Amino acid sequence: MTTSIEAQLRHLSDRxxxxxxxxxxxxxxxxxxxxxxxxxAEWDQVFTPESTVDYSxxxxxxxxxxxxxxxxxxxxxxxxxxxxxxQHFEGLPTVLIDGDxxxxxxxxxxxxxxxxxxxxIETGFFVDRLERRPEGWRIVHRKLEILWMDTxxxxxxxxxxx
Numbered sequence: 001m002t003t004s005i006e007a008q009l010r011h012l013s014d015r016x017x018x019x020x021x022x023x024x025x026x027x028x029x030x031x032x033x034x035x036x037x038x039x040x041a042e043w044d045q046v047f048t049p050e051s052t053v054d055y056s057x058x059x060x061x062x063x064x065x066x067x068x069x070x071x072x073x074x075x076x077x078x079x080x081x082x083x084x085x086x087q088h089f090e091g092l093p094t095v096l097i098d099g100d101x102x103x104x105x106x107x108x109x110x111x112x113x114x115x116x117x118x119x120x121i122e123t124g125f126f127v128d129r130l131e132r133r134p135e136g137w138r139i140v141h142r143k144l145e146i147l148w149m150d151t152x153x154x155x156x157x158x159x160x161x162x
Contacts, residue, residue: 014102015095017137018130021046022106025126025139026088033085037074040067047139048131054143057124066142083120086112090126100132114151122149 003011028042047066056062058079060072073080080086093106105127112120124146128139 011097014097014132014137018095018097018102018104019093021130021137021139022090022093022104022126022128026090026108029086029088032074037070039070039074043067043070047142048133051138051140051142053141057144057146082115084113084115086110093126093128102130102132102137104128104130113154117154118151119154120149120151123147 024042025046028039028046031042032039043066051066052063053060053066053069054062055069060069064072072078075081088110089108091107091109093104095102095104105125107125108123110122112122114120124144127143127145129141130137131140
């Protein structure tokens, strides 16, 4: 079956928009560090108001809203409070689009510098269900899958090889 150029362009445009949504999640984390907890500045453009997340792989209750997740991560004593800096690399998602709904599976690697002499690295996938809304594509449900996570000590900095 041959698809029209218009349909192909629409598909590509949808994929690019979904990829941007996936990356905006990581930017929401990374642009707000060192006491700046306004992650919702980006996340409000990523999720629908009623969206749910399942980060139970990381010990967070399943089926909560994204704003509750942000609070769990960013409140005083929250999971991000034990970290000095971080960066969230989101890979290119595999996207399946069906009209105004889509699913995306995105590999990620997240690096974190602890408040002590340790670092944390996590790899895994985000599995998203998305809907096209008047404001654009938005995530309606996100599940975190962790492949592995490990801590390692901070290496002593030196002047380079002897």
